[in-house]
Amino acid sequence: MKTALCVPTRNAARWAPAFLQALEGQSLRDYQALAIDSSSDDGSAELFAAAGFRVHPIDPGEFNHGATRRLAAGLCPEAEILVFMTQDAILAAPDSLARLVDAFNDPLVGAAYGRQLPRPGAPPVEEHARFFNYPPRSAVKTAADIPRLGLKTAFISNSFAAYRRAALDGVGGFPEQVIIGEDTHAAARMLLAGWKVAYRAEAGVFHSHAYSWSQEWRRYFDTGVFHARHPWLRE
Numbered sequence: 001m002k003t004a005l006c007v008p009t010r011n012a013a014r015w016a017p018a019f020l021q022a023l024e025g026q027s028l029r030d031y032q033a034l035a036i037d038s039s040s041d042d043g044s045a046e047l048f049a050a051a052g053f054r055v056h057p058i059d060p061g062e063f064n065h066g067a068t069r070r071l072a073a074g075l076c077p078e079a080e081i082l083v084f085m086t087q088d089a090i091l092a093a094p095d096s097l098a099r100l101v102d103a104f105n106d107p108l109v110g111a112a113y114g115r116q117l118p119r120p121g122a123p124p125v126e127e128h129a130r131f132f133n134y135p136p137r138s139a140v141k142t143a144a145d146i147p148r149l150g151l152k153t154a155f156i157s158n159s160f161a162a163y164r165r166a167a168l169d170g171v172g173g174f175p176e177q178v179i180i181g182e183d184t185h186a187a188a189r190m191l192l193a194g195w196k197v198a199y200r201a202e203a204g205v206f207h208s209h210a211y212s213w214s215q216e217w218r219r220y221f222d223t224g225v226f227h228a229r230h231p232w233l234r235e
Contacts, residue, residue, distance in 0.1 A: 001080040001081050001101070001104060002032075002078050002079050002080045002081070003028070003030070003031040003032070003079055003080070003081040003082075003083060003101055004031060004032040004033075004034060004072075004076035004079035004081070004082055004083065005023075005031050005032070005033050005034065005083045005084075005085065005097075006034045006035075006036070006069065006072035006073070006076065006082060006083065006084050006085075007033075007034070007035050007036070007048070007053070007084070007085050007086070007087060008035075008036045008037075008038070008063070008068050008069070008072070008086070008087070009035045009036065009037045009038070009040060009044055009045065009048060009087050010037070010038040010039075010040055010044075010060065010063070010087070011040045011041065011042045011044060012040065012042075012044035012047075012048070012087035012088075013040075013042040013043050013044040013047060014042075014088075015087050015088045015090070016044050016047040016048065016087070017047075018090050019087060019088075019089075019090055019091075020047065020048070020051045022090050022091040022092075023051070023091060023097075024051070025091075025094050026091060026094055026095070026096070026097045026098065027094050027095045027097075027098050028095075028097040028098040028101060031083070031097075032054070032076055032078075032079060033048075033051075033052055033053040033054065034053060034054050034055075034056065034072055034075055034076055035048040035049075035053045035054070035055045035056070036056050036058060036068055036071060036072050036075075037055050037056065037057050037058070038057075038058055038059070038060040038062075038063045039057060039058070039059060039060050044087075045057065054075075056071075056072075056075055058071075064176070064177055064178070065158075065174075065178055065179075065180060065181075065182045066174040066175040066176055066177060066178040066182035066185070067174070067176050067177060069084060069158065069174045069182060070173050070174045070176065072084070073165070073168065073173065073174070079165060080164065080165055080166075081101055081104055081162055081163070081164060081165070082162060082163045082165055082168065083097070083100065083101065083161070083162040084158045084160075084161050084162070084163075084183075085158075085159065085160050085205070086158070086159045086160075086207070088207060089116070089159045089160050089205040089206070089207040090119075090205055090206040090207070091204075091205055092117055092204035092205055092206050093204060095202075095203075096114060096160075096203045096204055096205060097203070099114075099200055099202045099203035100112055100113075100114050100160070100161075100162050100200050100203035101162060102200075103162070103198040103200050103203075104162070104164055106140075106196065106198070108194075108195060108196045109140070109164065109195070109196045109197070109198045110163065110164050110167030110168070110187075110190040110193075110195030110196060110197065111156060111161065111162065111163045111164070111167065111168075111186070111187050111190055111195070111197045111198070112161065112162050112197070112198040112199070112200055112203075113156045113157055113160060113161040113162070113183075113197075113198075113199060113200070114160040114161070114200050114201075114203035114204055114205060115134045115136075115199075115200070115201045115202075115203065115204040115205075116130050116133070116134045116157065116159060116160065116204070116205055116206075116207045116208065117130060117134070117204050117205065117206050117207070117208075118130045118131075118206070118208040119206045119207070119208050120206065122208050126208045126209065127208070129208065130207075130208050133155070134199075134201070135201065136201050137201055138198070138199055138200055138201045138202065139198075139199045140196050140197070140198045140199070141153050141154075141191070141196065141197045141198075141199070142191065142196050142197075143191045143192060143194070146191070151184075151233060151234065153188075153191060153197070154184050154187040154188035154191055154197065154233070155184065155187075156183045156184060156186075156187040156197060157183055158182065158183040159205065159207050160203070160205045160207065161183055163186070164195075167190050167193075167195045168186060168190075170193060171186065171189035171190055171193055172189070173186070174186055178226060178229075179226050179229075180219075180223060180226050181223070181226040181230075184233070185230065185233070188233055
């Protein structure tokens with residue numbers, strides 16, 4: 001299956017060496033690499049370009065979690081599988097990318113996401129958030145799991161996730177304007193349309209944050225706004 005890796009970037013030079021080194025060591029080699037760069041001024045766009053990425057610049061004011069990823073998908077028209085990562089998610093094993101894409105060997109899987117592990121040296125609170133949301137056992141979720149899992153049925157994260165283009169396009173793609181949660185929005189619509197969402201615990205990335213109290217509050221606030229604007233998800 002033709003695959004594209006899409007990464008939104010903004011002043012990513014801090015993470016680029018580790019990100020690109022881990023990517024270079026992946027067993028999956030045949031993919032198109034695209035960076036949507038929000039006018040970085042730290043040389044990160046050049047670093048990604050030197051690593052073989054096609055870099056598409058945008059104005060920082062144009063960035064939106066849904067619209068920017070929608071743009072990325074449109075710039076990779078031949079890709080059947082669209083892999084999305086964030087610039088600070090470091091692939092944890094040489095086969096992480098391959099194991100994520102392997103989820104689509106099941107023709108009913110519309111989306112898949114990998115396990116996020118706490119970064120080395122993360123404090124206990126930061127570790128807990130990752131171990132709670134990303135258990136060590138893989139799973140496949142369908143609409144039949146909604147009575148048991150509720151909103152968690154649609155849980156997914158674009159820090160390391162992939163989508164079957166046919167499934168994503170079939171539900172209208174990523175929403176154009178969302179404050180957060182474009183991944184959950186798309187996955188929920190896929191589930192309701194009969195697709196499966198796969199969690200691949202064996203496909204890992206190191207990705208966690210030491211948020212300040214104010215940053216944590218802001219994330220919860222944005223999440224609340226997202227659910228208020230899309231009440232069908234809670235229902």
